[in-house]
Amino acid sequence: MQILAISGSLRKGSYNTAALRACNELLPSGMTMRIATIADLPMFDQDVFDAGIPEPAKRLRAEIAQADGVLIASPEYNFSLSGALKNAIDWASRPPNQSWQDKPVAIFSCTQGPLGGARVQYDLRRILVQLWAHVLPRPEVFIGNAPGKFDAQGRITDENTKKFLTDLLAGFKPWIERMKVKK
Ligand SMILES: Cc1cc2nc3c(=O)[nH]c(=O)nc-3n(C[C@H](O)[C@H](O)[C@H](O)COP(=O)(O)O)c2cc1C
Numbered sequence: 001m002q003i004l005a006i007s008g009s010l011r012k013g014s015y016n017t018a019a020l021r022a023c024n025e026l027l028p029s030g031m032t033m034r035i036a037t038i039a040d041l042p043m044f045d046q047d048v049f050d051a052g053i054p055e056p057a058k059r060l061r062a063e064i065a066q067a068d069g070v071l072i073a074s075p076e077y078n079f080s081l082s083g084a085l086k087n088a089i090d091w092a093s094r095p096p097n098q099s100w101q102d103k104p105v106a107i108f109s110c111t112q113g114p115l116g117g118a119r120v121q122y123d124l125r126r127i128l129v130q131l132w133a134h135v136l137p138r139p140e141v142f143i144g145n146a147p148g149k150f151d152a153q154g155r156i157t158d159e160n161t162k163k164f165l166t167d168l169l170a171g172f173k174p175w176i177e178r179m180k181v182k183k
Contacts, residue, residue, distance in 0.1 A: 002033075002068050003031060003033040003034075004033075004070050005035045005036065005070070005071045005072075006035075006085070007038075008081060008082045009082060009084070010039045013154070015147075015154075016073035016074065017073065018150055019108070019110050019143060020035055020071070021035070021154065022155065022162070022165065023169060026165050026166045026169055028169055031169065031173055036063055038084055041054075041088055041091055042054055043087060060088060061097075061099045064100070064103060067103075068176050069103070069175075070103055070104070071107075071169075072106070072108075074124055075111060076109060077120075080120055086127075089131075093131055100128060101132045102133075102179070103133045103134065104133075105128055105135045106168055106171075107128075107135060108121075108140075108164075108165065111143070111144055112147055113145070114144045116143050116145075117143075136168075139168055139171060141164045141168045143161055149161050
C-alpha cells in the first residue's frame with residue numbers, strides 16, 4: 001500500500017513536513033510513504049493547463065493517481081489553507097481524469113499556535129469531499145504548539161503527538177481498503 005504525502009508548507013523548517021517525515025517511522029506494516037514536491041508547481045492557470053499540462057503538475061497528477069492514498073499535512077494560513085496547498089489541489093482537480101476522484105485521503109495539521117489548525121481542516125475537508133475524495137473522518141489530529149514538540153532536527157519529541165499520528169495512520173489503512181473502488 002503506497003501513500004503519497006503532501007505538505008502544505010514549502011519552508012525548510014516546516015513542522016508539517018517534519019511531521020510527515022516522522023510518519024515514515026510510524027506507518028503500519030504493509031504501508032510505505034513518500035513525500036511529493038509541490039514547490040515547483042506554477043500558479044494554476046486554465047489557459048496553461050489547456051495548452052499542455054506543465055511537467056510538475058503532470059508529475060503530481062500521476063503520483064496521486066498511482067498512490068493508494070494521500071496523506072496531507074497542512075499548516076493554517078489566515079484561518080485556511082496555504083496558497084501552495086490549494087494550488088496543488090487545483091492542479092490535480094481539473095478534468096479529464098481529475099486525480100482526487102475516489103482517492104482515500106487522510107489529513108492532519110500542525111501550527112505553532114495552540115489550536116493546531118482547527119479551522120483549516122474543515123476547509124480542506126470541504127474542498128476534497130466535493131472532488132469525490134474519501135477523507136478519513138477520524139481520528140482528527142491537530143498538532144498545536146509545535147515548537148515544543150519537535151527537536152532542532154525536526155524529530156518529534158512529544159510522545160502524545162507520535163501516538164496521535166500512529167493512530168491516524170493505523171486508521172488510514174483499513175479506510176483505504178474499505179474505499180477501494182472495484183474497476
Ligand atoms: C501567512 C501566514 C498566516 C498564518 N495564519 C495562521 C492562522 O490562521 N492560524 C494559525 O494557527 N497559524 C497561522 N500561521 C502560523 C503557522 O501556523 C506557522 O507558521 C506554522 O509553523 C506553519 O506551518 P509550517 O511550520 O509547516 O511551515 C500563519 C503563518 C503564515 C506564514
